Amino acid sequence: MFKEELTIKIANDFPGTKTEIDGRRVVYLDSAATSLKPQAMIDATTEYYSGISSNVHRGKSYSLELVSNRYEEARYKTAELLSCAGNEIVFLRNTTEAVNLVAAGLSLTKEDKVLICADSHHSNLLPWMARSSVDTVRVLPAGGLDLEHYYELLKLKPKVVAITHCSNVTGIYNPLEEMTKAAKEVGAIVLVDAAQSVPHRKVSVSKLDIDFLTFSPHKMLGPTGIGVLYGKKDMLEQLTPVNYGGGMVDWVDLEEFRLRKLPHRLEAGTPHIAGAYGLTAAIDYINEIGYNTISAHDTYMGKKMLNMALERDYIQVVQPDSDCDRGAVLSFSIPSQPKLDDIARVLSDTYGIMCRNGHLCAQPYIESVAGSQVLRISTYLYNTESEIEHFFSALDDLNTFMF
Template identity: 40%
Template sequence: MDVNAIRSQFPILDQEVNEKPLVYLDSSATSQKPLAVIEAINAYYRSDNSNVHRGVHTLGNRATEEYEGAREKVRAFLHASSVEEIIFTRGTTTSINTVAASYGRANLKVGDEVVLTLMEHHSNIIPWQQVAKETGATLKYIPLQADGTVALEDVQATITANTKIVAMTHVSNVLGTINPIKEVTKIAHEHGAVMVVDGAQAVPHMRVDVQELDCDFYAFSGHKMCGPTGIGVLYGKKELLEQMEPVEFGGEMIDFVGLYESTWKDLPWKFEGGTPIIAGAIGLGAAIDFLESIGLDKIAKHEEMLVKYAMDQLQTIDGITIYGPEKRAGLITFNLDDVHPHDTATILDAEGVAVRAGHHCAQPLMKWLDETATARASFYLYNTKEDVDRLVAGLQRAKEFFGDVFY
């Protein structure tokens, strides 16, 4: 994998921040966009801009073809069995909210259980809290091992005959933990529960086959995988989506509208009310083409190399605490002794290095870690060992600066 050739496709990386060459280590928050994606969106607006599914004119036909072509690209990317199982949404948050609001409200009642983990992003906690309040269902949490992993025996002990929904992240956005989704799904199904997976941190970095995982719902966002913001996907098994009611109503998702009754279009359009995110879907399709041209397996191998190198280098720094398991996805969350992570990130920014600092939309996990906030460096296909070296040098600078201040 030629990383320099890949980097040349990302114009934003060719700049200085605070008079230093930019090192972007915040791809878990949002990835940068290659020229192929930028140009695909630009071409749509310059040449094909029109609404979809409605007009019979040339622009409308071309826009519809591109929009539905992107859906097919997503289907193939996830190895779903049908495009009817691919719903375009605004992102992972909207996708999970759709499942909670539609499937959850219709299928949960007093005494039922929704099982989560302590490592979930707020987007995979709050929707279930709200639907539990409305239905009388109970939330349960699978405990974590000391290294931030999930043990299958704890999954078995937590999921019961009363469990109706299991919702779990594929990859933790804080710990980098890669959860055993296939095995957890099997346990959920043995108890009659459906499996909802937050794939926001997985899809950009590894090959995902929803049929092999056998999960019932899978959600992810385009902006974390070289695509534009504002577009995401909800995969759902056809038989479940057919049973579910839409959560947004209006144009585009209707079949027949009368004065007092209306009927809905078939899948997938009954869940895509209003003018859809056309340019976003086209941009997501271009991002999939870009990632496939490089190879998800190669991307995963590159990130594995970077994380191993970064772990080795970071552990040479006195007073650093690294959170999460040894085997992890392409991110490292850490703190420096006696330095607040926001101060760490500020010093790194002065050195041209962009990292994330805060609770990472995972406050229950922060409480489990006994921290209010952490710093996070996340890697992607355009990062290099030199980026890691700049990170380590910046952290040494932070230690020196705050050592001088406090001592």
């Protein structure tokens, strides 16, 4: 057992783990979509709205400077998390907006090649499809990217390589350092979708030759509505802003305007200030628990989920290779049940289990491996082994009368 008592103690910090439906405690197994929130993060967000909830960087007053300082504290906490400089962190709405900013800001054309992973989330697929010519790295049937195919496609000298660090479908981690080094050797710009990895593992951009990296704090105990884009300073300066307005200019007259320095030139309009408060609290909480503990829990739960799934012949796991480097995300199809809406609903209403069904915002990949919907379970530091066992016990019950 992986320190079940520690996990239970951590779970007590999350009000969501105490939620009940018809007297049954909810088992939340959809953290790959968005995580539950610790009370400390909720309190930090409430603190902003309960006090003088002024704007930031606009005018001179005590309360405004206090709020502005707290907002910038979140930026520097994030920079410390990723091991970069504060002016290399841009706050946006989410990972989706960050990838769109890079894809649009680089002024790509259909003549430019962009290399993506076959199991990419739509957020790391559609922005490139809309603006460039996309080549896709195959995924091996048993698990992981086909790296031989990756190296072959690099010979085409893509302008951008958009790497999914950890799949939101399988939880399998790609070899980021190896892939980045190879991409840079052919002169490619490297963007990393770290939405599924930063919540579980320490990612140091200073140790990697990454140009851009993005993640969504709502998947790592933070609030929705705020996203993070890291970019090397010289790369951020190459981006043409997508949004124009207040807060991103130093001077405006009726003939021209002058952009502010980084990162503010890429942050037009009033930002998600309460979200920055919450992000700081989420990072503090993660640092308190420690990435070593979080990562070990993620790996352990991932193995347990996979092993329990492989014991059941009525389900078909997507990428079942047990030797892959994977976290606690597992997707599978039920061949006898191509549509899984009813299954997900019964799991929710009868057993109190919240999981995900559908195409997981990775429809081209899911259609290629399953032909229809899949069911996904995913855990975080507040989930216990007994909750995974409860899920598979419930699935076994359904197998007796529904499959």
